[in-house]
Amino acid sequence: MYKSEQLAQHLKQLIENKTWKAHEKLPSLRQQVERSGFSLITVMNAYQELEAQGLIYSKEKSGYFVAENQHDSAEKHVAINHKIEINSIVFKYLKSIQSEQIIPLGSAFPNSQLLYSAKLIQTLGQLAKQRRSYEQTPSLPPGNYELRKIIAQRYAMQGIPTDPSDIVITSGGLDALNLSLQAMTQSGDYILLQQTLFYGAWQAAERLGLKVITIPEHPVDGIDLEAFEQAILNYPIKVCLMMLNSQNPIGFTVSDEIKLRLAKILHRHQIHLIEDDVYEELYYGNKKPLSMKYFDQQNLILHCSSFSKTLGAGFRVGWVYAGKYSENIQHIQLMSTLSVNSFIQNALVEYLSHRHYEKHLKTLRSTLQRLKKQYFNYLNTHLPTQCTVDYYPSGYFLWIELPEYLDSTLIYQRLLEKKISVAPNILFNATMQNKNHIRINCSFEINTRIQTALEHLIEDLQQQIDLHLEQHE
Known part of the structure; x- marks a missing residue:
């Protein structure tokens, strides 16, 4: 057995026999070196092994702490990923x-x-002849006001009171996710993802240097609420990122009942959620599934969506319902993607102002x-x-x-x-x-x-x- 494994086993026994209590701070790495006589790298490996098992968690600049509610099923339900390489x-x-x-x-x-609407192509041709369509000034964050107004109206029709100032136009759904995650986290923070999820979320976590906690999918409900709350209790989760409607890649849509219960857990623990909802319009039947934003009573949810999955990759225009985080996201956007093509935004305004989009979606x-x-x-x-x-x-x-x-x-x-x-x-x-x-x-x-x-x-x-x-x- 390696020295790090010996030390990890010894520390695990101290946790399991309650010598160290939940949320109690462990000796620092250097203190543990002095106590155990092992090298710094050995102690570091032992602590990382315990963290991977869900027995301890770390806080930036504060050290390591004992996780709460330890039991045999912890490893089965919740997994931690220190370093994402995807x-x-x-x-x-x-x-x-x-x-x-x-x-x-x-x-x-x-x-x-299936995506490129003849009416939309016609609209593009008409606008291309108008010089104002090429003007760049209105394209700065938060984006075209008329487009944000139309998006806000679509939220209102779903029972979600929305002001155009809540919306920030982005260069697609992935850009909306990246901007939201960057606005809500710092390197080393813990975030929570579904175990199986669109690779863009994993890529963002890798780029931002985040630690990822994952929870498994529930075979019936889509999301395992027990594992979700367990992860929140055991780790200092900064934000969750989930896809709950037409989830990619599995395809399930979480019921309204489960979404409501999830919202209550978020509110109880004051945890933010970034909702990836780019497939929200691709439902079957007559009733559109509700987004998590519908159940949000405390402005803890940022809702991200896009036109690219309904109008084509050429219309990679998305948005984030950012609420009070709108200004922060705009600042980050100015330093990264800067702005969204004003010509495309104008075309979308003209197209969405009529009934063309609803017919196309049907x-x-x-x-x-x-x-x-x-x-x-x-x-x-x-x-x-x-x-x-x-x-x-x-x-x-x-x-x-x-x-x-x-x-x-x-x-x-x-x-x-x-x-x-x-x-x-x-x-x-x-x-x-x-x-x-x-x-x-x-x-x-x-x-x-x-x-x-x-x-x-x-x-x-x-x-x-x-x-x-x-x-x-």
């Missing part, structure tokens, strides 16, 4: 699927042919619902019986669970050799746990090319399963 993985993945020759089942964007939702059901039926019929497909009535992703002995990264690499992309689990879970999942984009018509790609996926999975069974007979 940017290079995401970069290599996105570069690998750029070619037009690649069949884009791994793409994060809907089929562009058609888009209907098409995505039809396509997703077709993909689900096909995969559910033809995939090996050892695989399961999660179907949720919104968005355009299917989440496929493979047998635990299969690695989705290897499957992605083999399919890429055949010019087929899928999204492996490694993009959505920086803890490197649960490598046996794949995300499929279902927004493309199942033509001969797409069906051939799906057949190759099914064939590869069957071959790997057969090989495993042969080796373990």
Whole structure:
């Protein structure tokens, strides 16, 4: 046993037998060096091991403290990630699927042919002839007032009183998330994420030097509220970042009842939440799911969304409902992305001022619902019986669970050799746990090319399963 493991085991016994109480400060690293006789690096490794187990937590410039409510299930429910390293993985993945020759089942964007509205293109052409559309002055933060006014009105129609001054226009949904997270945290802070989540959240955590606490998904409710409150009690969480409507990559939408209970926990502990809601308009049926902002009574929630998933990547215009943090976010924006294209903002104002957008959304939702059901039926019929497909009535992703002995990264690499992309689990879970999942984009018509790609996926999975069974007979 290494010296650091010996020390960690000894300190763990002191915590478990209540020699050190919850939230009691541990001896500093140098004090522990003097007490134990071990080197500084050994003591540091021991403390980091205890932190990874959820037994202690750290505060910047204050030291290490005993975590609360320790029990056997702590490690199972909550995980801590000291150092996130996912940017290079995401970069290599996105570069690998750029070619037009690649069949884009791994793409994060809907089929562009479904998104670009003829009326919007017409509006762009008309505005291009007007010189005022090129003027840059109105594009400075917080963005075009008329556009912010329209967005505020859309919130009001959902029962969320909103003023245009609450809204900051951003260069897409990811920019909104990054600006919000930067405004709410400092390097070394703890944030809470869902265990499986859109890679942009993990990238932001890596860039800002944040420590990430993750909680698992609940098989029924989507979010495990027990694990969520446990994490808040055990760690000094600065802010949570979650996706609760048409969650990417799994696809679930959390019920209003669970959202209300989540809001009460946030209010009770005075914890802020950044809500990533870029898929909010891609629901099926007649009732739009409520955002967490609807349940926010204490201005603890920053709501982020975008037009890019409904109007195309070319209209990468997003926003954050920032409330009292609006000015701070604008200051950060001036030092980073600076402003959003004023021409595109003007075009959106003209387009959204009429009923064109609602008609477009209605058609888009209907098409995505039809396509997703077709993909689900096909995969559910033809995939090996050892695989399961999660179907949720919104968005355009299917989440496929493979047998635990299969690695989705290897499957992605083999399919890429055949010019087929899928999204492996490694993009959505920086803890490197649960490598046996794949995300499929279902927004493309199942033509001969797409069906051939799906057949190759099914064939590869069957071959790997057969090989495993042969080796373990």
